[in-house]
Amino acid sequence: MDKFTRLTAIAAPLNVANVDTDKIIPARFLKTIKRTGLGKSLFADMRYNEDGTEKPDFVLNQEKYRKAEILVAGDNFGCGSSREHAPWALLDFGIRCVIAPSFADIFFNNSFKNGILPIVLPPEQVAKLMDDAALGTNARLTVDLACQMVVRPNGEEIPFDVDPFRKYCLLNGLDDIGLTLAHESAIATYEAKIPAWQPKLR
Amino acid sequence: MARTLFDKIWDAHVVDRMEDGTCVLYIDRHLVHEVTSPQAFEGLRTAGRKVRRVENTIAVVDHNVPTDADRLKGINEPESKLQIETLEHNVAEFGVPYFPISDARQGIVHVIGPEQGISLPGMTIVCGDSHTSTHGALGALAFGIGTSEVEHVLATQTLLQKPAKNMLVRVDGTLPQGCTGKDIVLAVIGKIGTAGGTGHVIEFAGEAIRALDMAGRLTVCNMSIEAGARAGLIAPDEVTFAYIKGRPLAPQGADFDKAVAYWKTLPSDEGAVYDKVVVLDAAQITPQVTWGTNPEAVMPITGTVPNPADEPDEAKRAQMARMLSYMALEPGQKLAGTKVDVVFIGSCTNSRIEDLRAAAHVARGRHVADGVRALVVPGSGLVKKQAEDEGIAQILIEAGFEWREAGCSMCLGMNPDKLTPGQRCASTSNRNFEGRQGPGGRTHLLSPAMAAAAAVTGVLTDVRELV
Ligand code: SF4
Numbered sequence: 001m002d003k004f005t006r007l008t009a010i011a012a013p014l015n016v017a018n019v020d021t022d023k024i025i026p027a028r029f030l031k032t033i034k035r036t037g038l039g040k041s042l043f044a045d046m047r048y049n050e051d052g053t054e055k056p057d058f059v060l061n062q063e064k065y066r067k068a069e070i071l072v073a074g075d076n077f078g079c080g081s082s083r084e085h086a087p088w089a090l091l092d093f094g095i096r097c098v099i100a101p102s103f104a105d106i107f108f109n110n111s112f113k114n115g116i117l118p119i120v121l122p123p124e125q126v127a128k129l130m131d132d133a134a135l136g137t138n139a140r141l142t143v144d145l146a147c148q149m150v151v152r153p154n155g156e157e158i159p160f161d162v163d164p165f166r167k168y169c170l171l172n173g174l175d176d177i178g179l180t181l182a183h184e185s186a187i188a189t190y191e192a193k194i195p196a197w198q199p200k201l202r
Numbered sequence: 203m204a205r206t207l208f209d210k211i212w213d214a215h216v217v218d219r220m221e222d223g224t225c226v227l228y229i230d231r232h233l234v235h236e237v238t239s240p241q242a243f244e245g246l247r248t249a250g251r252k253v254r255r256v257e258n259t260i261a262v263v264d265h266n267v268p269t270d271a272d273r274l275k276g277i278n279e280p281e282s283k284l285q286i287e288t289l290e291h292n293v294a295e296f297g298v299p300y301f302p303i304s305d306a307r308q309g310i311v312h313v314i315g316p317e318q319g320i321s322l323p324g325m326t327i328v329c330g331d332s333h334t335s336t337h338g339a340l341g342a343l344a345f346g347i348g349t350s351e352v353e354h355v356l357a358t359q360t361l362l363q364k365p366a367k368n369m370l371v372r373v374d375g376t377l378p379q380g381c382t383g384k385d386i387v388l389a390v391i392g393k394i395g396t397a398g399g400t401g402h403v404i405e406f407a408g409e410a411i412r413a414l415d416m417a418g419r420l421t422v423c424n425m426s427i428e429a430g431a432r433a434g435l436i437a438p439d440e441v442t443f444a445y446i447k448g449r450p451l452a453p454q455g456a457d458f459d460k461a462v463a464y465w466k467t468l469p470s471d472e473g474a475v476y477d478k479v480v481v482l483d484a485a486q487i488t489p490q491v492t493w494g495t496n497p498e499a500v501m502p503i504t505g506t507v508p509n510p511a512d513e514p515d516e517a518k519r520a521q522m523a524r525m526l527s528y529m530a531l532e533p534g535q536k537l538a539g540t541k542v543d544v545v546f547i548g549s550c551t552n553s554r555i556e557d558l559r560a561a562a563h564v565a566r567g568r569h570v571a572d573g574v575r576a577l578v579v580p581g582s583g584l585v586k587k588q589a590e591d592e593g594i595a596q597i598l599i600e601a602g603f604e605w606r607e608a609g610c611s612m613c614l615g616m617n618p619d620k621l622t623p624g625q626r627c628a629s630t631s632n633r634n635f636e637g638r639q640g641p642g643g644r645t646h647l648l649s650p651a652m653a654a655a656a657a658v659t660g661v662l663t664d665v666r667e668l669v
Contacts, residue, residue, distance in 0.1 A: 017517060018396065018496055022635040027614045031266070031281035033240035033288050035349075045637050050623075074517070076397045079430065079496075080635060082332040083238065084348035105400060105432050106332060110348035163364075165224045176350070177249070180358045183226050186218040187360060190228050191255075195464070197457035198230070200257035201320065202299045 002115045003173035007096055008142040009069035012059045013133035019073060020080035021107065025089040038085055039092030060093070064136035070143065072126060072133045073100040077118075078107025087114040097143050099150065101126050112166045113176065117145060119160045128152065145171055204471035206368045207437050208403045211343040211468070215326050217360055227363045230325040231342075232355045233311045234261040234298065236289040237616070238330030242353035243292040253296045254359040260320060261293045261300040264310045268618050269579050269606040274304060282617065296356075309582025309608040312336040312550035316420060317582055319449025323438035323465040328355055332427045333550050333632065339419035340446070341438030341468055343403070346427065366432045367477040369402035373410040375484040380666040382560065383418030384552060384630070384649035386410060386482075387425040388490035392500040394480055399431030402478060405470065406436050410484035416445040417556035424551045425632050428497040437469035489665055491537055492634045492647040494525035499634075501537065503652065503664045509533035528636055529644050530626075538662055540646075544627040545576040545657040546639070547603075547650050549613035552630035553581030555588050557650040561603075562594040564654035564668055570602035571660030577604045577619065579611040603657065615640040628656035 029041040047058045054061040060068065071090070077100040078086060087110045090098070097117045111118045121129070132139045132152055139153035145167060150158040169176065205213070218226040239261070246253070253259060266282035267273060277283040293300040301308045307318065312333050315321035323341035328334060330352040337344035351361055371390055391398070404426050411422065419436050426434025436442075443462050446452045453461045488502035499522075501508075510522040510533065526533065531540070547553070547561050558580065570576045578598050580586035586608055589595045599605050612619040613631040615638065621627055623642025630653050631638075634645035646662060655665040 017521060020496070020635050022633070022638055026637055026641070027616045028641075030237050030616060031285055033244070033285060035241050045641065050641070076400075076430070079396055080332070080633065082330060082334075082346035082348055084241075084330075084350060087348075102397065102400065104397070104430065106346055106348060110350065113348065113350035164222050165220065165362075176362055177251075177354050177357050180226060180354065180360055180362060183218045183360075186226065187228070187358065190217045191359075195460070197453045197460045198322075199319075199451055199453055199457075201231075201260050201451060202257045202297075 001173050001175060004096060004115055004117050004145055004170045006142065006144045006146070007069060008140050010065065010067055010137055011070035011072050011129065011133035011141045012065040012068035013130045014059055014071055014073045015130055017074035018076045018079055021078060021083050021086045022080055024078065024086040025083065030083060030085050035088050036092055038089035039094070042089040042093045067094065069094050069096050070141055071095050071098045072129045073098055075101045077103050079104035082106045084110045084114070087111045087116050091116055099126060099129055112170060115170065115173070117143065117170060119143070119150065121158060121160055125158050204473040204475070206470040206474045206476065207341065207405055207435050207468055208343065208366070208368055211324055211326065212365055214324065224362055224364055226360045227326060228360055229328050229355050230258060231315070231320055231327040232259045233315055233327070233329035233334070234259060234352070235265060235311050235329070235331065236263045236285045237265045238349050239292065239352055240285065240288045241349050242356055243296065245353040246296070246356055251357045253298060253356045256297045256299065258359060259298050259356070261289060261298050262308055262311050262314060263289060263303060265610045265614065265616050267303055267609040269609045269611045271607065273607060279618070306583035306587060309585065310550045310553065310610055312424065313553060313581030313585065316340060316416070317449070317584060319446055319452030322446065322452060322461070323442060324468050328361065333424055335426045335431070335434045336420050336424040336550055338423040338426065338434040339416065339436050340442055341436060341465065343433060343435065345433040366403045367401050369399055369404045369431065369478040370476040371404050371406050371480045371482070372408035373406065373482045373484050374408045375410055376413065377410050377484045377487060380489055380651065380669060381487050382649045382651065383414050383421040385487050385490045386484065387422045388492070388497070388500045388647065389482060389487045391425065391429045391497045392490070393482065394429055396428060396496050396498045397430040399426060399429040402431050403433045403435060404429065404431040406434060411436060412439065415556060416441060417554040420554065421551055425497070428632055438465045489649065489652050491652065491662060493529065493531060493537060494522070495528055495634055495636050497632070497634060497647060499525060500647070503538050503662065505537055507531045507533055507535045507537060538664055540662045541626065541660060542574060542628045542656050542662065543625040544621060545574060545653050546612040546627055546629040546631065547577065547653050548579030548581070548611050549631035550581065551632045552650045553579060553585065555585050557630065558585070558589050558594050561650045561654040562597040564651050564665060565601040565603065565658060566597050568601055568658040570657045574657055574660050576602065576657040577606060577612060579606045580608050582608045601658065612639050614638060628653045628662060
C-alpha cells in the first residue's frame, strides 16, 4: 500500500448524495481477478453513453478534472455493496482522497486499506470545498494527514478527525496483516480455548 | 453491567485490544465466493502465506454462475468462467472446503450458510459481501468485508475492528395478513433511511420479529445493510434452535445440547442500553413496494408516487425528480396497476423454501400474464430439490414461471440473467439502484407473494386482493 502523507491536487466536485458502489463501479466490471485497470470503468454509467462515448457533462470528463486526485462528494458516499473494486477504481483513476459529509461504513473502511483517505467534514465545510473544487485547475486543495488539515486555495485551514490507528497505517503505508501477525501468540491462545462442540468445516 | 447481544458476541471474540481501542477480533466462519476473493488469494500467494484455518472457511460460486439447466456443460462468458476457475484453483491450492456447481449444496452464499448449519448463534461470520448481515438472524455477528479484509481473515483468522454502536429496532404487535418479513424490513428502511443504521449494529426485537420463522428473520437481517447498518441481529430462541437441529454442519447429539446451553446465555440482558432505539407497530405495516432507486424510496402498495414539488429540500427534490425520470413514473400516479415486464423471485433476500411456498400459494391455479417473463431462482440446489419434492416447482411451472438453477441470478447484472434497458421488474431482491439488475433496468423491490401477484396480473398488485 502506498503511503499517504501530504497531497496538493485538483479536486473534482461531485455534488450528489448517496453515490452507491454500483455508481462508482457497476457490477458488470467486477469480473476481474486483478486489482488494477478499473479506473477506466470508474463511474461508468455516469461517465459514458451507451455507445461508450463520454458524457461531456460528467465532471471527470471535463478537461480540468482529468487529473483530479481529490473528490469532494455528497452525503453517504459509497453506500451499497462491500466491493473493494470501488476504492480500486478510484485509486486506479488517480483519486487518493474523498471528502464528504458522511460515508457508508464498509467503503470508508476499504478506502483506508487501499491508501485512500476518506475525510468526513460538516456539510458547511464540504460546501466550501465544493465551491473551491468548482474552480478546477485554478484552485488546488492541500490535504495534510500528519497535521489533519485541509487547506483551501485561500489559505483557510480546515481541521479533520481521523482514527489514530488508521492514520498511523496510512502515514507509514503499513499492511494490516503484518501488524496483526504480531499478535500471533494471543491468536493461538484464543484458538486453544474454542469449545470442542464447535464443528469444523473440514 | 447489562450487555446487549452484540456486546456479548463481541467480548467473546476479542483476542487482543490495542491502546486506541482497536481490537483483534476472532472470526469463526469465513464464507468465500468467486467475485471478491481472487485478489485476496493472490495476496496470500505473493506473501507466501497460508490459509490459517481451513476448518473455519468455506467457498462457493454464486454471483457469476448461469442459472439455466445446461450450465454444467460449461460457462460461455469468458470473464465469469475465469473467475470461477480462479476460485477452483485457489480452493484446491489452499485446501479450502468448496461447493462447486455440480454439488446439490451449491447456492447463494447467504442461503447455504444457515442451510448447512455453518452459521450458528454467537459466532462471528464474515464474507466479502455486504449481505453477510443475513446470518445475523441466527444470533451471530455477521458482516460484510472488503477484499483486503478477506485476505486478512484468510491469513490471520482475525480482523482489526472497533466495536459498533448498538441500535434496537423493536417491532411490536402482530403483522397483518399478506405481510412478511420483507415488508417489515422495507418499512424499517423507509422509516430510518438508508443511512439510519450507519455505525450501528441493529438488533431486531419485539413480538412481530419473534413471530417470524427463520426465513422471515433471514430476510429482515439481510436488508439491515440497506438501512446502513454494519450488521443485523436477532436473539436466538427456540425457533432458532429448532431450525439448526440436525443440519449437516451443526453440532450433533450431546454437542448440540452444550451449544444450546451456551446460546441461551446470548440474548441481551434486561436493562441493556442501546445508543439508538426505533419502535414500529407491526399492525400498521402494509405490503411495501419501492418506487425509486434506493431502498428508502418505499411505500405501501396502496400509495401514490410522491411529487418532487412537495419536497422542500433542494437536493432531495432533485434526487427525487431524477429517480422518477429513471423509473418512468409520474408524480401522483398510483403504484398499484403499474405494468411490469419481468418478475424475479430469488436472491439471498427471498429464495428460501418458505419464500417459494408463498409465491406458489399466490400462483396456484393462475397463470403468468401475457408479455411478462417470470423467473424463480431457488437459493440453493437443496431448496430447489425440496421445492420439487413438495410439488411447489410444479405449481410454479404450470403457472408459467421459469424454474431455474441456484445462484444470484437477476439480483445483479453479473451473469446472463439481466434486465434490458427500460424493462420494469418486480423483484424480491434487496437493491433497486440504477442498473443493478442490468443497465437501464427499473427495479421495484417487494415480497415473494407480492412478486407472484405482479406476475399473474402483469401489474404491481396488492396481494391481499388475491389471497
Ligand atoms: S443474491 Fe444478490 S445480494 Fe445476495 S449475494 Fe447474490 S448478488 Fe449479493
